[in-house]
Amino acid sequence: MITEYVADGGRLVVQPGLGASGARIVWIDLLDPDRDEEARVEQQLGINVPTREDMEEIEISSRLFSEDGALFMTAILPSQADGDDPELLPVTFVLSKDTLVTIRYHRPRAFETFPARAAKVSMGCDTGEGVLVALLEAIVDRLADILEHDGREIDGISRRIFRKSEEKVMKGADLQDVIEAIGRKGDLTSNIRDSLVTLERVAGFLGQQTLQKKSPRDLRERIKTLSRDIRSLADHASFLSQKITFLLDATLGLINIEQNAIIKIFSVAAVVFLPPTLIASIYGMNFEHMPELEWLLGYPFAIGLMIVSAILPFVYFKRRGWL
Secondary structure, eight states: OEEEEEEEEEEEEEEEEEESSOEEEEEEEESSSOOHHHEEEEHHHOOOOOOOHTTOOOOOHHHHEEEEEEEEEEEEEEESSSSOEEEEEEEEEEEETEEEEEESSSSTTTTHHHHHHHSSSSSSSSSHHHHHHHHHHHHHHHHHHHHHHHHHHHHHHHHHHHHTTSSOOOOHHHHHHHHHHHHHHHHHHHHHHHHHHHHHHHHHHHHHHHHHHHHHHHHHHHHHHOOOOOOOHHHHHHHHHHHHHHHHHHHHHHHHHHHHHHHHHHHHHHHHHHHHHHHHHHTTSSSSSOOOHHHHTTTHHEEEEEEEHHHHHHHHHHHTTTO
């Protein structure tokens, strides 16, 4: 699907069909394009539209390059990031002369919210460069929202783990749920960090190119600010990753404590029942001469001795605080 936008006083206006209005196009958005749509854009702008296979190349040189005066920049962006299983796919930005072309095969939310906002408010979208910078700013704002939401949920997991002692202590099933939640948050944070790394490369590459082309000063300043925002978000994502690692270690520690408590119960039970077992074993021997066998109080005496021998270790453990 092809969507084209023209500039109107710094705002974006959608135009039906490629080049239908005859106005100067500042942004062409290709969503899951077929070969005919790619050919139409290539003929319109004189560029080679990268294929999906080209966009998925992992080499930096394949993601950021200049060809025939056009800049090609590819970043990994998430979609469906409101849940814990976002879809990460590459998005290519092509800046050809004064027109921005975006090629994507998924629906990052920024590509839906940015055009709606740019249609109402002037965001400096008079040129392709201006549209690209404003779009990147919207993408970074969206990633910031995802990290903020992610951080709140991580705080909720932390409160769940480190609840007060008088509250209900988590058991095995609860701890398993917590570990699964931590794992999902770890994957999400890692994906956002990967996306921010690619965006930082795009911003650095774009900043160098605009400096060489001597683009307007305010545009270059916006790119510098964008780079700083991306670095700060990357630092925040690293902080969240460290917190997730800490929460995972704490949860595993709680599991070890719970297992040790269970083992301690069996150990104490074994020690408590060891003396009575010893006494019962002695009186279970088949010796002919055992005075207690002919004693009228022999049986109650043996039972009482076993009870006392079980109570004494229990009292001792209790006094030492081992129970």
